[in-house]
Amino acid sequence: MVNIIVCIKHVPDTETRIKIKEDKKGIETTGIKYIISPYDEFALEEAIRIKEKHGGTVTAITMGPKRADDILRTALAVGADNAIHILSENGDSINTVMTIGEVIKTLPYDIILTGKEAVDYGMGVFPSGIAEYLGINNINNVTKLDISNRSLVASRQVEGGDEIVEASFPVVISAQKGLNTPRYPALPNIFKAKKREVKILDAKSISVPPFISGGSLVELSLPPPKKGAKMVEGQTPEEIAAKLIKMLKEEAKVL
Amino acid sequence: MNHNNIIRCEKIDTENININDIENTTDKNIIERYLSDESAIFKGNASKIYFPKNELELIVILKEANKLKIHVTVSGAGTGLNGARVPFGGIIISTENMITIKHELKNKEQLIEWEENGKNYSIIIGSSDNSVYYAIVPPGLPLYILNKMIEPMNLFYPPQPTEKGSYIGGNVATNASGARTYYYGTTREWINRLKIILPKGDLIDVKRGWYRSWNNQFNILTNNGTELILNLFSHATPDVKKNVAGLYIKPDMDFIDLFIGSEGILGIFTEIELKLIKQPGYTSYIIADFINHIESMKAIANVKKMALSNDGSNITVIEFFDENSIDFIKKFSNPVIPNISGSVVIFEIQSDDEDKLYDRLTHLNTILNKYGIINSYVATEYGHKKKIEELRHSLPDSINKFLRRYGTNKIATDIAVPDKNLYKMYSYYEEVGSMINIPYVIYGHIGDNHLHFNFLPKNRDEVEKASKAIVLLLKKAVSFGGTVTAEHGIGKKNLLSFMYDKNTIEKMKIIKKTIDPDFILNKNNIFGDENEKPYL
Numbered sequence: 001m002v003n004i005i006v007c008i009k010h011v012p013d014t015e016t017r018i019k020i021k022e023d024k025k026g027i028e029t030t031g032i033k034y035i036i037s038p039y040d041e042f043a044l045e046e047a048i049r050i051k052e053k054h055g056g057t058v059t060a061i062t063m064g065p066k067r068a069d070d071i072l073r074t075a076l077a078v079g080a081d082n083a084i085h086i087l088s089e090n091g092d093s094i095n096t097v098m099t100i101g102e103v104i105k106t107l108p109y110d111i112i113l114t115g116k117e118a119v120d121y122g123m124g125v126f127p128s129g130i131a132e133y134l135g136i137n138n139i140n141n142v143t144k145l146d147i148s149n150r151s152l153v154a155s156r157q158v159e160g161g162d163e164i165v166e167a168s169f170p171v172v173i174s175a176q177k178g179l180n181t182p183r184y185p186a187l188p189n190i191f192k193a194k195k196r197e198v199k200i201l202d203a204k205s206i207s208v209p210p211f212i213s214g215g216s217l218v219e220l221s222l223p224p225p226k227k228g229a230k231m232v233e234g235q236t237p238e239e240i241a242a243k244l245i246k247m248l249k250e251e252a253k254v255l
Numbered sequence: 256m257n258h259n260n261i262i263r264c265e266k267i268d269t270e271n272i273n274i275n276d277i278e279n280t281t282d283k284n285i286i287e288r289y290l291s292d293e294s295a296i297f298k299g300n301a302s303k304i305y306f307p308k309n310e311l312e313l314i315v316i317l318k319e320a321n322k323l324k325i326h327v328t329v330s331g332a333g334t335g336l337n338g339a340r341v342p343f344g345g346i347i348i349s350t351e352n353m354i355t356i357k358h359e360l361k362n363k364e365q366l367i368e369w370e371e372n373g374k375n376y377s378i379i380i381g382s383s384d385n386s387v388y389y390a391i392v393p394p395g396l397p398l399y400i401l402n403k404m405i406e407p408m409n410l411f412y413p414p415q416p417t418e419k420g421s422y423i424g425g426n427v428a429t430n431a432s433g434a435r436t437y438y439y440g441t442t443r444e445w446i447n448r449l450k451i452i453l454p455k456g457d458l459i460d461v462k463r464g465w466y467r468s469w470n471n472q473f474n475i476l477t478n479n480g481t482e483l484i485l486n487l488f489s490h491a492t493p494d495v496k497k498n499v500a501g502l503y504i505k506p507d508m509d510f511i512d513l514f515i516g517s518e519g520i521l522g523i524f525t526e527i528e529l530k531l532i533k534q535p536g537y538t539s540y541i542i543a544d545f546i547n548h549i550e551s552m553k554a555i556a557n558v559k560k561m562a563l564s565n566d567g568s569n570i571t572v573i574e575f576f577d578e579n580s581i582d583f584i585k586k587f588s589n590p591v592i593p594n595i596s597g598s599v600v601i602f603e604i605q606s607d608d609e610d611k612l613y614d615r616l617t618h619l620n621t622i623l624n625k626y627g628i629i630n631s632y633v634a635t636e637y638g639h640k641k642k643i644e645e646l647r648h649s650l651p652d653s654i655n656k657f658l659r660r661y662g663t664n665k666i667a668t669d670i671a672v673p674d675k676n677l678y679k680m681y682s683y684y685e686e687v688g689s690m691i692n693i694p695y696v697i698y699g700h701i702g703d704n705h706l707h708f709n710f711l712p713k714n715r716d717e718v719e720k721a722s723k724a725i726v727l728l729l730k731k732a733v734s735f736g737g738t739v740t741a742e743h744g745i746g747k748k749n750l751l752s753f754m755y756d757k758n759t760i761e762k763m764k765i766i767k768k769t770i771d772p773d774f775i776l777n778k779n780n781i782f783g784d785e786n787e788k789p790y791l
Contacts, residue, residue, distance in 0.1 A: 013641070031407050035638035074636055181593045184632035184639060187620055191613050233284070 002056035002147065002169075003108040006047040007100060007130070008040035008075060010068035011120040024219040036071040039115025042175035045182040046145060047113045048079040054147055057081045059107060063088050063096055069198060076193035077185035083196070088203035091121070097129035098208035103201065104134065110169040111152070116141050116176050127174035137171040143178040260469040262510060263476045264457035272315045278306040278352065289330050289340070289347050293418075295664055296790050297338035297747055301328065304347040309357075310452060310525035316348055317523075317776070318456040326778050327454075329519050331425030332397060334418040336669075337746025338790070339429070339518050339780050348523070350424050353395040356526065367404050376400055380408065380531075388531040389447055394424025394524050411534040413439035416742075424524050430499050430516030432742045434647075435603070437702030438571035441497060441742075443515045448528035451514055453477070453521070454771035462528075466510035473510055475770075485513070485766050490759045493733075495671040496703050497741035500754045501781060502763045513766075518744050519777035520767050536607035538571075539616060540643045543623045543631040548577045548598040548697075550627035552678065555600060555701055557622055568615035572603035573702030580650055580696040587653035591642040597629055600701070601643060650698055654711060661713045666721035666791055668728055671705035672737030683731050684708050691724045693717045705741040722791045729753050729789075748790045749783025757785075 012018070012032045019028040036044070047058045060075035062068045063086040072083040086099060104112065112131075117124035131138030143162070144155035151168040157176050185193070232247065234240035248255045280286070281303050290299045307313040320327045326345030333340060355377040360366060364381035378401070379391040388410055392401060399419040401412060416431035425431070427449065432441040439445075448462040457477045466473065468487050475483040489506045492498060499516050514521055545551035555573060576584075576599040584590050602619060606612040616633060623631055634640045658665055672680045681697070684706075688695045691710070699707040708728060710721035729739045730753065739753045751760055764782050767774070783789075 013637070033637050035641070041638075070636060074638075181591075183593055184634060187616055187633045190633060190635050231284070 002050055002054050003110045004047045004050055004056055004058045005061060005104055005107065005109045005112045006040075006044050006058060006075070006080070007061050007112065007114040007126065008044055008071050009037045009062060009115075009118040009120070010034045010064050010071050011037045011118050014038070014119055018222065020220050020222065024221070025217055027220070034067060034070065036074060037115050037118040037120070039117060039119070039175050039177070040071075041115075041182045042177065042179045043113040043115050043173070044075055044078065044080070045180045046173075046175060047111075048183070049180065050111065050145075050147055051079065056110075059084065061086065061100060061103060063100055063203065065089055072198050073190075073193045073196075074185065076196050076198075077189045078183055079189075083198040084201065085198050086201045086203050086206070090203070092213055093123050093125040093129065094211055094213055095208065097126060097133050098211065099203050099206050101130055101133040102206050102208055104130070110150070110171075111147075112136075112170070112172045114172070114174055116174040127172055131172035134170070134172075137167040138174075139165050139167055139171065140174040141176040142173050143176050145173065145179065260466075261474045261476050261482075262459060262461075262466050264453070264459050264478050266478060267311065267314060267458050269311050269315050269318070272311055274315050274319050277312045277316060278308070280304055280306075286347070289333070289349065290342065292333045292335045292338060292340050294336045294338055294746075297341040299328075299338075299341040299343050301342040301345060301347045304330075304349055306349050306352045308352045308355075310353075310450065310458065313348065313353070313452055313523060313525060314456045314458065316346075317452060317454065320346065321455050321773070321775055324773055324775070326774070327776050329428075329523055329777060331394070331422040331428070332418075332420050334421040335425065335429065335746060336743040337740075337748050339744060339746035339777070340425075341747060343747075343779055350395040350422060350523070353393045353424070353525065356391050356393055358391070367408075369400060369404050371400055371403075376404070378404060380405065380410070386533065388533075390529045390531055391448075392423050392527050392529060394422060394427075394527065396423045397421065398423060398426065405531060406534070409534045410531045412445065412529055412531055414442045414445050416442070423527055423529070427515055427524055427527055428517065428519050429742075429744045430503075432497055432700075434572040434574055434700055434702075436497060436742075437573055437700060438569055438605075443503075443512065445530045446511065446515055446527065447530055448526075449511055449514060449524050450526035451522040451524055454776035458525075459522075461511045461514070463509055463511050468506065468508050468510070471506045473513070483769050485769055486762070488759075488762050490755065490762075493671075493738040493754075494673040494736045495705075495738055495741065497671050497700075497705055498738040499742060499744045500738050500740050501745065501751050501760070502766060504763065504766070516744070518746060518780045520780050520782075521770055522776070535605035537609055537612045537635070538603060538605050538640070539612060540634045540640055541602045541604070541616060541619055541623070541631055542592060542595075542634070542643055542646070543600045543602070544595045544597055544629040545600065546597045546627040546629055548575075548681075551575065551598040551600045552681070552701075554623050554626040554628070557625075558602070558619065559702065561618070561622065566611060566615075567608055568604060568606035568611040570602055570615075570619070570702075571605050572601065573700070574601040574647060575698060575701035575706060576600070576650065577697040579694070580698045583653045583657070583696055584646070584649050587656045588649040590646055590649065592632060592646050594630065595646075601647060650696070654696065654709065657711055663712045663714065663718055666710040666712060666718065666725055668708045668725060668732075669705075669740045669743040670708070670728065670732040670737055671703060671741035672732055672735045674704060676735035676737065677701075677704045680704075680732065680735055680737070681706070684728065687724050687727055691720055693721050700741075703741070704737075725791045726789070745781045745783075747779050747783065749787055750789050751781060751783065752785060753789070 058080040059082040060080040061084045139154045141157045142154045146153045153166050155162050232244050328342035330340040330349045369376045382388045416433040426442050451459050471487045473485040694711045712718045712721050
């Protein structure tokens with residue numbers, strides 16, 4: 001029996017055309033469609049697979065505004081046993097780690113699964129942050145996971161290859177692409193999940209140790225628009241090559 | 256509005272516009288981009304391209320072209336698959352800058368503006384009562400931008416042709432359709448009103464219902480007092496929902512329908528009023544993986560029978576992929592759906608009521624499970640739905656990757672056949688496919704009995720062989736009471752003679768000649784040269 005906690009986040013669809021608010025501190029949320037962060041989806045799938053193979057329970061946790069309820073319903077539909085929604089409008093990474101950490105402390109846990117990063121701000125603070133806060137093991141960027149007898153062996157992606165790491169429970173695992181292919185929920189479960197209970201907590205009522213945030217958001221800006229390609233024209237390959245070299249020297253200044 | 260059954264052109268003053276002031280270019284590099292389309296079958300040539308911003312400029316260009324007897328080819332987004340926008344000489348008019356509607360707003364109308372890629376689009380949205388909405392849009396508006404503009408208002412334009420970069424003007428000219436045509440019909444059903452510039456520069460404002468044919472005729476009175484008499488006629492048309500071969504002509508018809516799907520030969524649209532509906536409350540998909548296409552087709556036939564019952568939830572799309580298509584997707588893209596292997600069918604279900612949606616999904620799933628099904632997945636939530644859409648679009652991408660590798664092009668059909676002949680047609684596809692021994696895939700809008708059969712040749716020799724085989728398929732489709740083109744159109748492919756006899760084609764041609772005696776506008780579309788071979 002393994003007690004598994006999976007932490008998931010509701011993020012804007014990766015194809016969203018982001019518009020920055022006038023105060024440059026946030027994005028316009030009207031018209032945005034939200035999805036479960038893709039790496040969190042791998043974490044959720046892995047949690048269900050571990051439960052199916054080894055027995056145990058899966059508790060899905062998200063922290064975010066009301067709309068984030070959607071992904072907890074998805075988690076319940078694919079096989080999570082419990083769901084906890086920490087209502088919050090605030091996105092500070094350290095505060096998120098500590099708030100979720102406080103909630104996890106009240107639960108039994110052997111494995112905490114989450115994505116290697118959320119695809120909205122892409123900070124990647126959460127997996128190691130939560131391991132540090134709880135004082136437990138941590139393996140990141142995992143693409144393969146084998147559980148046996150209160151411990152696990154994980155394969156994690158590192159520059160140029162894979163690293164095989166062994167760890168005992170409890171442990172935080174962050175999922176990388178390739179860990180699995182997430183399933184689709186079965187039809188009856190989708191609708192049953194809508195009626196299941198989700199435990200709702202208010203982030204403000206969860207007390208966390210005093211802290212000074214490591215940084216504060218100054219301003220958001222969009223990347224500069226991509227410039228169009230420049231076509232090199234000419235009658236013969238020699239002529240085109242000569243023009244290209246001239247452009248690389250004089251315009252791009254790379255030669 | 257029917258004034259003695261005579262359709263009067265509007266008085267337009269273009270005195271103040273000098274043709275030289277209208278944006279244009281003779282730059283070969285720019286013109287180059289307008290000389291082919293998605294089909295890549297044709298490569299044309301042109302001396303000049305104009306970019307009019309409004310209907311007045313458009314009229315001036317057309318009048319000048321008529322005066323000098325220069326051929327004009329109209330270009331939309333270039334997403335067509337039949338060469339209709341490819342110019343064979345003369346000049347090009349691109350509608351890409353015709354992107355705004357300037358009007359005084361009537362009661363219950365509002366102007367919507369949108370900036371995308373540095374261009375400023377505008378449309379008008381209105382409602383005649385609380386549930387009937389319309390949008391007045393310019394011809395150069397891309398479909399995906401229309402969608403973005405109306406989505407925040409919870410409105411929906413149902414036809415949704417597959418190519419989201421296509422312009423609405425092009426959609427009307429081709430009577431475009433797509434997957435949702437199964438439930439919502441083609442573009443034709445969603446057009447309320449058109450402003451049309453005739454080939455000689457006369458302007459007509461046509462609303463559905465204003466002009467009905469009279470004694471099998473339409474009479475148009477142009478600004479210079481000429482009366483154009485268009486003689487309508489009856490002819491045998493295929494017994495299919497989707498058919499865009501040739502002009503749409505019936506003895507008793509609405510004037511607006513003559514222009515929709517006319518492939519640009521009768522006029523250019525400068526303003527289009529579309530019918531809109533409220534966004535359906537819930538949209539879901541079921542993707543079903545069958546052991547083979549025989550099982551999936553049996554299941555579909557049964558589902559189509561039940562789809563007719565209307566209980567507040569509707570099956571709006573039925574899309575089919577044969578085993579070869581699925582193999583192709585697996586080889587060339589990364590399918591995001593777990594473990595698909597056989598023949599796949601995607602159903603879209605829409606409803607305003609969640610319980611009814613659930614009942615329909617459950618019922619549908621029960622039916623599907625009576626056949627040889629491997630697995631089925633349901634997507635109700637945005638993230639899952641998106642993955643299914645990606646799967647749907649990954650087939651054309653996979654095919655293109657394959658063809659690029661060999662430097663060939665696909666040899667495809669656009670056939671639709673009547674219900675009763677779908678299986679027979681499918682068997683014939685297989686018979687010809689295995690006889691020729693060139694890889695092929697069969698996929699598409701099976702809800703409308705409209706499957707795309709595509710040969711994927713690896714060299715010139717195979718292209719040659721496949722083209723010959725396609726002729727067999729086209730002839731068979733017509734003998735089954737089907738059409739050779741359900742949605743792509745004839746364009747410059749010279750296929751009309753497969754469908755209609757000489758006499759019928761001649762009568763259609765006379766309508767074109769009456770409106771455009773010198774064949775100034777889009778001259779090579781629809782009516783090919785009978786001595787030339789068809790392009791496939």
